[in-house]
Amino acid sequence: MAARFVVVPQWQGSSSSRAMRLIDGAEAIRGDLPSAATIVVDVPLGAGDAVGTGVHRYSAVATVRERLRTALDAVPADELPVVIGGDCGVELGAVERASQAAAARGSRLGLVWFDAHPDLNTPATSPSGAFCGMVLRALLGDGAEGLTSAAPIEPSRVVLAGTRNMDDQEAEYVGASGVTVVDADSLADGLGAAVDALDVDEVYLHVDLDVLDPGEFGGVTDPQPFGASLEDVTAAIAAASSGRRLAGAGITMFAPASADDVPGDMPPILRILSALTAGARSR
Template sequence: MAATFLVVPEWQGSASSRSMRLIDGAEAIRGDLPSSATRVVEIPLGAGDAVGSGVHRYSSLAVVRERLAEALGQVPVSDVPIVIGGDCGVELAAVEHAMASAASRKARLGVLWFDAHPDLNTPATSPSAAFSGMVLRALLGDGAPGLVAAPPLDPASVVLAGTRALDDGEAEYLEESPIVRIDADAVGAGLASVLDPLGFDEVYLHVDLDVLDPAEFDGVPDPQPFGVATADLTAAIGAALTGRRLAGAAITMFAPASPDAATGGLAPILRILSALTAATRTR
């Protein structure tokens, strides 16, 4: 089982003034990936249009979804796809692919969402209309037509880890949802005890870099205080992959302050990548 890396420098899903820096971040990470195992998914040059969907830049986001889905379909079934964003919107196609792959193996898939934000808005509740803040809800089946998973992800298969910045609509949704939450200060030591009873055979790992504490890493569009230490995050990834197959993963939202700052911010990211690919190196 080897890793195939798909670099998707999408920025259209972000509402940040630093959204274009997501391209620099994806390119910086790409420079440290093995070229023979890395593919680049081209994104539209333009911002795109909402076309009445309630999602900013909807048209470009729909194109990226299609292109990434096609690229994922070309990954050998024996390989684990690891997506390098770009914004969190890349997860729509990536998680859909993992869901289909796990279903073909008749495996129970868990989606572990390491993120300061739950990304559970809809076009009706989002204060920004940015798809990055809607993508998990879209995977759960709620959102703009054309940017919604079919079939939807089961909310009982989702674990939010390190989430600490919620919009009102997201908080209301979580009050009635079976989604499991793990606080940032419990991510390192408490993950195994949460995952083990859930009975997942495989896991998909979403890592938005804003899950990290900004005192350690601030190369993201919207840093949030009181986050997870890099060591705790890598330990949690190791715990998630103990006794479970890695169905796929993504690292998103690296937006360095400048192209020159990109290289200096890579150390935590490379540690996370190493933790994610450990399972592919030992099987």
């Protein structure tokens, strides 16, 4: 199974003052991808409008979701779609499409969310209004009209991996919903068993680069201390995909501080991309 890379330089889902750097990050990753296996999704130049939804830049985010779904519909069934953000809001269209494709195959899809944050807010609970902090909740079926998944995933089939910064209401939701949490120190040894317990046939792997400890990788908009090592993340990716079909993957939130920082930031990203596509190469 070959990988097909879909680059989505969306920045509108982020509330960071460095949000525009997400465009630079996506383009930097694109530069290391094989051009013949890469699709680029056009992202609106304008910020977009909330349209009364409580989601900042809602109109731009919604437009990108539809454009991404169109791009993914063109990926052959025998290729692994790997989405390159941009902010992690791009995962709405990607995971939604993977969930629908798995259902069409009669499979149960699990979702592994490598992220320092759970992204489980709604427009009513979000302190920022940024969609990147709501995208996982939208994938579970809750959120602004027009920005929730058409094929929601059950919370009991979701693992938060390396998550360590939850808002109070997000933590309450996790405790009540059945979402599994594997902390950063337990990724290498614990994630495989956690995914096995989901009883799923396929998985989608989302990697927000802030899952990494800032001491190992700093090119993100909101670094969080006590993160995972690169070795643990790559080992956990292998464990999560072992013995089951990889339905898709995403890597998001690369925001280099400057062009001079890109060469030093790229090796960890390329190692994660290699880990994500290893399963596809072996099929």
